[in-house]
Amino acid sequence: MATRLVQINMKAHDDAALGRFWAEALGWGLDSEGPGVTNLEPVGFSYPDPTAVCIDLIARPEPKTVKNRVHLDLATTSTAHQEELIARLKDLGATLADVGQGDDVPWTVMADPEGNEFCVLEPRPIYRDTGPIAAVVVDCADPREMARFWGEATDWTVHEVTDDQATLRSAQGVGPYLEFVRTADTKTVWNRVHLDVRPYRGDDIAAEEARLRALGAGDPGVDQSAIHWTILTDPEGNEFCLLAPA
Template structure:
């Protein structure tokens, strides 16, 4: 099995500005592979590597027409760190989203383009994930998606209930991938989606065929003639299998 989760992809009105926010928020470096695309990764990172799931921001005309089913949750090391981080994020342009329970052990914010994300309470589980503790996908059946994605990228399931599933790289590094049950599932393109890549990249076609056998479906979001293949998982979440650019 040669498929790796390498990045999350943000659709953005202004990839450069939003990229600056997230680079400052995470303490990562920013670069660009071309107009309308901003890439974020840890300083000195050798991409790809399971120790981090990077961020790709792509400029699109109207990202607000799409749905919110994927979001990031950030790690903290202490209550003081959490307070300091929330304050710093607000200074960078984040706003309180006012979503969820008032007594929840996390703070829900929105970045300058309205993408919601969480700042978690300190936890031993996330002490070595890096700044991103987990990538969260909202769904109606966490068990089903854990089965698909566990097979797709060969990640280990750490928790599995009717309400949520928690997976992590088999190398036990990097952020977690969580599938979280939500009462009202949404359909449509994701404002943020997952990107995977085969290793070697030339195995892309074979990996796409394997994903289709697992239950993924090819989809057309107007991508045209590109080096990646757009699929949806069994819950309808869009993701891309990257190819050689």
């Protein structure tokens, strides 16, 4: 048994407006399964599929107070494409952001209209076939431990592990990467952006939850009686959702 990363969950004050921004930014389609929920996925996509990690935007009133611990890196194919993408994102409402990256990095840090940080990367061969999202990036204290947990929690393949960074990708070798990057910051609030994972069709959801807990998943300590999915935490306290098999 195993799960796989199928989407990221992003809180938003205005899910529809933020959804329109990200749909335009990525060239994806958008839909809604109900009030306060906007769903983004590639046009013609058959969910779930490892070629893309989708985005669910959920309306929440809480303000953003700290830098997100989970963000997106966007891929580009050339220096000209990087410059064009940055200009287009600015026209859509994105702004330049300073997260302490300095002036000599080849990527550009930006923030979407609600302040969620993301990076527009310079062209890198490793991301040539990922689609518009090069990687989902998670800040952490111990990339080795995060690679151990997420490599066993999912069927994604661990590609690189160092003291500073760990990299995983789907078992099929397609879609974006999942990266854990060592940072000095510590988690202080509920993550506004988190990972959602699903077991495969036919798997036992209760058995999968038990397996994840045995690997080191924890309990976020919130009332879950009104929801039909399970919220867990990884070994560094990052919330993630275990969805129904599909």
